[in-house]
Structure formats: structure tokens, C-alpha cells
Amino acid sequence: MSGAFTKSMARNIFYGGTVFFFLLFLALSFDTHSQLPKRDMRQNITPQVAEGKKLWEVNNCIGCHTLMGEGAYFAPELGNVVVRYGEEGTKAFIQARPKEGIPGRRSMPQFNFTDEQLDAIVAFLKHVNSINDANWPPNSQG
Amino acid sequence: MQYKSQAVAKPYFIAAIGLFVGQILFGLILGLQYVLGDFLFPAIPFNVARMVHTNLLIVWLLFGFMGGAYYMIPEESETELFSPKLALAMFWIFLVAGALTIVGYLAVPYATLAELTGNSLLETMGREFLEQPLPTKLGIVVVALAFLFNITLTVLKGKKTSISIVLLLGLWGLAVFFLFSFYNPVNVVLDKFFWWWTVHLWVEGVWELILGSFLAFVLIKTTGVDREVIEKWLYVIVTLTLITGIIGTGHHYFWIGTPEYWQWWGSIFSALEPIPFFAMTVFAFNMVNRRRREHPNKAAVLWALGTGVMSFLGAGVWGFLHTLAPVNYYTHGTQITAAHGHMAFYGAYAMVNLMMISYAMPILRGRAANSNKSQVLEMWSFWLMTVAIVFITLFLTAAGILQVWLQRVSDAPLPFMVAQDKIALFYWMREWAGVAFLVGLIVYIASFFVGGEEKQA
Numbered sequence: 269m270s271g272a273f274t275k276s277m278a279r280n281i282f283y284g285g286t287v288f289f290f291l292l293f294l295a296l297s298f299d300t301h302s303q304l305p306k307r308d309m310r311q312n313i314t315p316q317v318a319e320g321k322k323l324w325e326v327n328n329c330i331g332c333h334t335l336m337g338e339g340a341y342f343a344p345e346l347g348n349v350v351v352r353y354g355e356e357g358t359k360a361f362i363q364a365r366p367k368e369g370i371p372g373r374r375s376m377p378q379f380n381f382t383d384e385q386l387d388a389i390v391a392f393l394k395h396v397n398s399i400n401d402a403n404w405p406p407n408s409q410g
Numbered sequence: 411m412q413y414k415s416q417a418v419a420k421p422y423f424i425a426a427i428g429l430f431v432g433q434i435l436f437g438l439i440l441g442l443q444y445v446l447g448d449f450l451f452p453a454i455p456f457n458v459a460r461m462v463h464t465n466l467l468i469v470w471l472l473f474g475f476m477g478g479a480y481y482m483i484p485e486e487s488e489t490e491l492f493s494p495k496l497a498l499a500m501f502w503i504f505l506v507a508g509a510l511t512i513v514g515y516l517a518v519p520y521a522t523l524a525e526l527t528g529n530s531l532l533e534t535m536g537r538e539f540l541e542q543p544l545p546t547k548l549g550i551v552v553v554a555l556a557f558l559f560n561i562t563l564t565v566l567k568g569k570k571t572s573i574s575i576v577l578l579l580g581l582w583g584l585a586v587f588f589l590f591s592f593y594n595p596v597n598v599v600l601d602k603f604f605w606w607w608t609v610h611l612w613v614e615g616v617w618e619l620i621l622g623s624f625l626a627f628v629l630i631k632t633t634g635v636d637r638e639v640i641e642k643w644l645y646v647i648v649t650l651t652l653i654t655g656i657i658g659t660g661h662h663y664f665w666i667g668t669p670e671y672w673q674w675w676g677s678i679f680s681a682l683e684p685i686p687f688f689a690m691t692v693f694a695f696n697m698v699n700r701r702r703r704e705h706p707n708k709a710a711v712l713w714a715l716g717t718g719v720m721s722f723l724g725a726g727v728w729g730f731l732h733t734l735a736p737v738n739y740y741t742h743g744t745q746i747t748a749a750h751g752h753m754a755f756y757g758a759y760a761m762v763n764l765m766m767i768s769y770a771m772p773i774l775r776g777r778a779a780n781s782n783k784s785q786v787l788e789m790w791s792f793w794l795m796t797v798a799i800v801f802i803t804l805f806l807t808a809a810g811i812l813q814v815w816l817q818r819v820s821d822a823p824l825p826f827m828v829a830q831d832k833i834a835l836f837y838w839m840r841e842w843a844g845v846a847f848l849v850g851l852i853v854y855i856a857s858f859f860v861g862g863e864e865k866q867a
Contacts, residue, residue, distance in 0.1 A: 275638055278645035279572065286652045293656045296675065300603070303669045308599035318596045325536025325594075326524040331457025336666045337743030338602065339538055342444070342456050344826035345743060367452070374447030374827070377455050379521075396598060402673070404665035406740060409823040 307400040320392025323385055332376070334410075336401055342374065345410025347396045352408050358393065359386045411773050413484035415491035420774045421501050422477025423767045427855065429470035429508070430760070434848050436463040441841040445834050454516065461515050461541050467755065468539065469508045474763030475584075475620055476500075476557055479577060481770045482627050483561050487568025492560050500556045507549040511542055533594050537605055540591045547591060554585040572641040573623045573630075576648055580619030587611045599667035606662045613759075614655040614683060614725075621721070621762045622647050625694065625714060628769045632711050633701035643693045650686035658683050661733050665742055673735035680733040684726030687718075687758075694718035706865040707772060707779035709788040713765035716796060720757025728753055728803065740818045745810030745833075753803040756795075764792075764854075772864070781862025788857040794850025801843035809836035 304310075324330075329346070330339040336347045349358050362381065369375040381389065411417065439459045442449045450459070484491050491497060514523045520536070527543035529535045534544055542550070558581055565574050590607040626644040630637055660676025694715050705711065728750040732741040741747070768788065772780045779785065816829040824832075 275642040278642045282645045282649040289653045289656045326521045328457045328520040330538045334743040369448045369451040399667040401665045406818045407823045
């Protein structure tokens with residue numbers, strides 16, 4: 269790296285390359301936005317689904333679980349949990365968590381959700397499951 | 411030191427190391443919870459400990475970046491810092507805000523914290539790494555702006571070197587992309603799409619500019635190689651970083667509802683992301699081999715070489731392992747990701763901060779380099795922590811391969827927890843490697859206190 273290739277050439281390639289690839293990224297992002305309505309099922313986002321997302325966030329579910337593969341890896345994937353357990357099964361599982369945990373085992377905390385809150389959480393998880401995410405995860409175990 | 415105002419870096423470095431200790435202690439708690447599921451339950455559930463672990467990491471790295479910038483910029487600009495008082499005030503604001511946030515995580519349930527801190531005004535909480543309550547997020551913006559104001563004005567009134575310019579671009583990028591943490595649409599696909607504009611464009615984008623400029627600065631100081639050569643390398647490295655890393659964001663857009671062409675864009679560009687890290691390794695070794703002086707601070711040179719190698723392995727090689735879409739289909743969201751995360755963060759960002767601290771701290775304490783005794787201890791800590799993180803990564807990789815096999819690839823896929831129980835041995839070994847890391851960290855801290863005959867400034 270000497271001779272003809274100077275620092276100012278390197279600098280110009282840096283600025284030019286960065287601007288070019290950032291613009292390309294913006295263009296791809298723009299195109300993604302125009303395609304998303306066909307994939308993200310936004311027409312099904314009801315106030316109940318929105319409430320479910322809020323509950324998902326303020327209880328920091330992502331701190332143990334993954335959702336579409338993103339989050340922590342301590343507890344199962346929940347993007348497809350309604351496939352695995354069914355809607356009623358999912359609610360029953362959340363409700364049945366013992367307050368003091370399970371000796372020697374990982375356990376989800378008892379959040380004392382109301383029935384409406386449980387319905388909202390499941391509505392949100394059902395919505396996530398309906399998103400076209402290129403057929404991920406590979407199987408129902410997540 | 412050459413400029414009096416560089417002294418403001420010292421409290422930043424001390425706070426960074428203190429928070430680093432906290433991060434590791436919570437890491438050990440988490441590792442134990444992986445195998446003894448009810449450890450500290452329900453007092454400190456896993457999600458809380460993890461939040462503390464990752465948030466402390468982010469905050470100590472930010473303290474390190476700010477301290478490093480405050481140390482480096484006056485020397486690069488050949489002028490005193492614009493306002494040392496502002497820098498000191500921001501230090502205390504950031505430290506207190508950070509401490510209160512951690513106390514909040516630990517003292518009350520997260521939902522209560524969200525309610526107390528006005529999350530309903532603007533819902534930003536409960537997303538991985540961006541769990542901070544709204545006041546903390548706003549505080550980060552205030553501190554970042556005051557910091558950038560201070561640093562930028564210093565550069566503007568002094569000499570504008572390439573190293574300063576690259577650092578400024580990195581730091582401004584850091585602040586700008588953090589703003590996406592305030593955007594949390596109800597549409598979860600959009601939420602995730604822009605969440606990565608903070609997370610990915612930080613760690614695989616602008617933070618690498620900060621890393622590169624710190625490395626270039628310390629290499630100039632310790633090797634005496636011509637600035638023109640080093641700055642040319644720096645430009646080449648950051649060019650490679652951004653032309654691969656920006657579109658490389660696409661490797662997070664495979665399975666979150668985004669169009670499937672991202673599987674091509676993301677795979678191809680992120681497969682090239684190891685190249686800038688490889689260039690960084692070659693750069694560091696090349697400059698040290700061509701050194702024109704023997705700097706008395708051997709430990710700092712070791713960290714500089716170490717960050718090159720370990721960021722290449724952790725971010726480059728371990729990132730590449732699972733970045734191609736057909737592979738990632740099976741590995742996405744498993745212990746493979748955790749393995750990569752640990753070595754990449756340590757190799758790239760923990761080590762570059764430790765390098766800067768190693769170089770600057772002795773000078774801030776009035777000597778060119780620490781005593782031989784102190785440096786030997788510091789080098790022991792380098793090897794202990796580095797070897798420990800290699801083993802943590804290898805054990806998590808083994809756990810991840812088995813997890814993928816048992817839970818995803820097998821003809822009869824096992825439920826998550828059944829698979830977890832079968833790989834518990836690797837989690838135990840990871841925890842012991844974590845203990846070795848803590849020992850390394852204790853040795854590191856001890857190296858500040860051993861005394862001995864120092865090298866004169």
C-alpha cells in the first residue's frame with residue numbers, strides 16, 4: 269500500500285463508497301416498504317393486537333424468549349407458539365406459572381394477567397404467526 | 411500528558427472498568443441460571459439479569475468511547491478541549507442516570523418501571539438492548555449531544571486529522587442511529603426493521619469507525635510509523651467496513667417478514683464483512699512490525715494486536731459461520747448467535763477500549779508506561795480474559811450446534827427445553843470459563859495497584 273495509491277485517494281473512495289452504499293440501502297429499504305403490506309398482515313392489527321404488543325414489551329418478554337428468532341435464547345421461540353400449544357394452551361401455560369418458580373428448573377414468572385390481557389397477548393402472538401416470514405422457523409418446535 | 415484537559419478522560423475510564431465488573435458478575439448469574447434454572451428466582455429473573463448484563467456492556471463501552479475521545483481529540487487537534495467542565499458534568503449525569511436505570515431494573519418489576527417512567531407517553535421500552543426507560547433514553551441523547559458538541563468544537567478550533575474526522579463520523583453516526591430507538595411502530599415488522607438501524611448500524615457500522623480511529627491513534631503513538639501510512643490504512647479499513655456493513659444489515663432481514671431478496675443482499679454483503687476485520691489485523695501487525703521506536707508500554711501494543719485478531723475471529727469468522735441465509739435458517743436465534751455475540755463484543759469493542767485505557771491511563775497518572783510488574787500482570791489478564799472468551803465461545807458454539815441439530819434439523823425435533831437439558835454440560839463448561847474470565851478481570855484491576863518502578867514520562 270504505497271506508491272501511487274495515496275491517502276487522498278483512499279479518502280475519496282471512503283466518502284464515495286459510503287454515500288453510494290447508503291443510498292443503495294435507502295433504495296432497498298424504500299422498496300421493502302412498498303412490499304411490506306403484502307407480507308406483514310397490517311390489515312389485521314386491531315387495538316387488541318396493539319395492546320398485546322404493548323404487554324409483550326412492558327413485561328420484557330424478549331428478555332428470555334425469541335420472537336421470529338430475535339431476542340434472548342433462554343426460553344422458547346414464541347412467534348409460532350400458537351401453532352405449538354394452541355391459543356387456549358398458551359393462555360393456560362402463562363396462567364399456571366408458579367409464583368415461586370420450579371425447584372431446579374427455569375420457570376416463567378407469574379405475571380397475574382387478567383383474562384383481557386391474556387386475550388390481547390395471544391392475539392398479538394397469533395398476528396406474529398400470520399406474518400409471511402419466509403417459512404421460518406423450520407418446524408413447530410421453533 | 412500533552413494537554414491538561416485530557417485529564418477528563420480519567421473518570422470515564424474508571425467508570426468504564428467499574429461497570430465492566432458489574433457486567434461480568436451479572437454474566438455469571440445468567441450462566442448459572444442456564445443450568446440452575448431457579449437460581450435467584452423470582453428475585454432476579456433471567457430477563458432482568460440479562461438486561462443488566464447487556465445494558466452495562468453498552469454503557470461501559472460508551473464510557474470508554476467518550477473517555478477515549480476526550481483523551482485523543484486534544485492531542486490530535488493540538489489544542490485544549492473546548493470545555494472540560496461540560497465533559498465532567500456530563501460524566502456525572504451519565505453515571506447517575508445509568509446507575510438509577512440499573513437500580514430501577516433490579517428494584518421493581520419491569521412493567522412497574524415502565525409505568526413509573528412514562529412509557530405510555532412514548533412506547534420505546536421492552537425491545538432487546540433498548541430496554542431503557544424513556545427518561546434514560548432522553549438522557550443518553552442529551553449526554554451524546556453535549557459530548558459531540560464538545561468534541562466537534564475542539565476539532566473545529568484545532569487541527570483536523572483524518573483520525574479525528576473518522577472518529578467524529580463514527581460518533582455522530584452513533585448519535586443519529588440511536589434516534590431510531592424512539593421509533594416503535596405497532597407493526598412488529600416495521601418495529602424490527604428499524605430496530606436494526608440502531609443495533610446493526612451501530613455495531614457493524616459506525617462503531618467500527620470509532621474502533622478504527624482508536625486503533626490508528628494508538629498505533630501511531632506506540633510504533634512511530636508515519637501518520638500518512640496509518641491514515642491511509644484507516645480510510646481503506648473504514649471503506650471496507652461501510653461498503654460491506656451497510657447492506658450487510660440485510661442479514662437481519664431474512665426471517666422477520668421482509669421481502670426475500672434480502673436473503674441475497676444480506677448473505678452476499680455480510681459474507682464480506684470479515685474483510686475489514688481481517689484488514690484491521692493485518693494493519694495492526696504490519697504497523698507493529700514496521701515500528702520505528704520501542705514504546706515502553708508493551709501492554710497497550712498487546713491489546714492493539716489482540717483487538718485486531720479477536721475482532722476478526724469473533725465478528726468476522728464467527729459472524730460468517732451463520733450469516734448465509736440457508737445456514738441461518740437453522741441457526742437463527744440459537745446459542746450460535748450467543749457464541750458470536752460474546753466473542754465479537756469482547757474482541758472488537760471491549761478490547762479496543764481496554765487498549766485505549768492501557769495506553770492512556772499511565773500517561774493520565776503521570777508516566778509514560780506502568781512498571782514492568784504492572785504490565786506483566788496486565789498481560790496476564792489479557793491472556794486470561796482472552797482465552798476465557800475463546801472457551802466461552804467454543805462451548806456456546808458446541809451447545810448451539812447440538813441445539814440446532816436436536817431442535818431444528820432432526821427428523822423428530824425435540825421441544826426447546828428438552829434440547830436445553832441435553833446440552834447442559836456445555837453450559838456448565840461455559841460457566842467455568844466465565845469464572846476464569848472474572849479471575850482475569852480481577853488480575854486486570856490488580857495491575858493498576860501493584861506499583862513498581864514506572865517508566866518516566
